[in-house]
Amino acid sequence: MSELNALFRKRIGLPEDEPITFESLERVLEKTAQTIPFENLCIIGKKTYDITSENLVDKILVRKEGGLCYELNSILCFFLIENGFEAVLTRGVVYNNEAQKYLTIGRTHVTILLTHGEQTYLVDTGFGGNLPLKPVPLTGETVSSANGDFRVKKVDTEHGDYVLEMKLRYKDTDWRIGYAFDSRKPISDVTECNEIQKIIAEHEESSFNKHPLLTKRTNGGNLTLTDSSFTQWDHGNMTKEKIDNARYNELLLKHFGQ
Structure with missing residues (x-):
């Protein structure tokens, strides 16, 4: 078992000898969401680092910190691959529901696409309080979890070919857009996330570089x-x-x- 696999299991409280199946992903996602916080302290403290698998292991699994989408979903994607899943990262653009428009700082959201049984699913542990907590199929089918209802619809936009929609439990009465993403343009190497980190850390319109x-x-x-x-x-x-x-x-x- 690799260091990443062993340390990730230890961090979220999963036994080393427990096999990870598609059916058990809901439990993995719930444990991850309760254990590893979504947070921007490195951005606020101006202590960013190169995004590599080694640095992600050190930050999130050794030093037991949290992170933003490009960190949390990257480390989870590595963990899923280590456990035999076919998974890739892809980029998306977050929708501002108050302004009724997509953010203009670019494709700064990173999420996971997982293929199982000839079906592709969205898996996301890096979207703050908006986590589906289950794999969401790219078929439009609604998935319900403790956090609400989620679906992925095929919608061609300038930002991609799919849109995640959500209706958070106790908070939303109607469906709203989470983000658009492009399933045709997977991230080829995790170092691509350095560009995303730079935008989030430096762009004046970034919401993550002003307050913890x-x-x-x-x-x-x-x-x-x-x-x-x-x-x-x-x-x-x-x-x-x-x-x-x-x-x-x-x-x-x-x-x-x-």
Whole structure:
């Protein structure tokens, strides 16, 4: 067993001798979402690094940090391949539902396409609080999880040939767009993510280079921490606390171990 495979299993609490099947991916995705936070602390601290498999193992599995989509989905994709799955990374463009338009900073979302039984599925553990927590087929079929309803529709846009749509549990009453992606243009090498990291770290329209943001799943919902607030969703009940820097550091250590 490779170092990556063993360390990933250890990080999310999965036995080394447990085989990973397509049917068990839901459990893997839930454990990953509850263990490895979506967070931008390296971007905020200006401590970015070259995106390589070795550096991802060190950051996420050895130092037990979290990361953004290009880190979280890259390490998960490597893990899936190590366990016999046919998986590739591809890029997408996130949709801003408030402005009713796609972000203009480019194809900065990274997601996974997994092929199983002659069917392709979207797998994503790097979309903040919007995780499907299950493989979503590229057929338009709705998949329901603890986080809501998700579907992938064949829609040709300037950003790709498919669109992820979602209806988050307790939050959305109607379907909304998550992002568009291109299944025809897989990422050939993970180092392509360095271009994405540079945009996210430096672009003035990037939402991740201004304030710290951390979020992860819990048994009943999710936690979201910024430098000014702490929000908890638990079985449909939302509590939000305004915080100062001392409280931020306390919650950072308590809930995210950093």
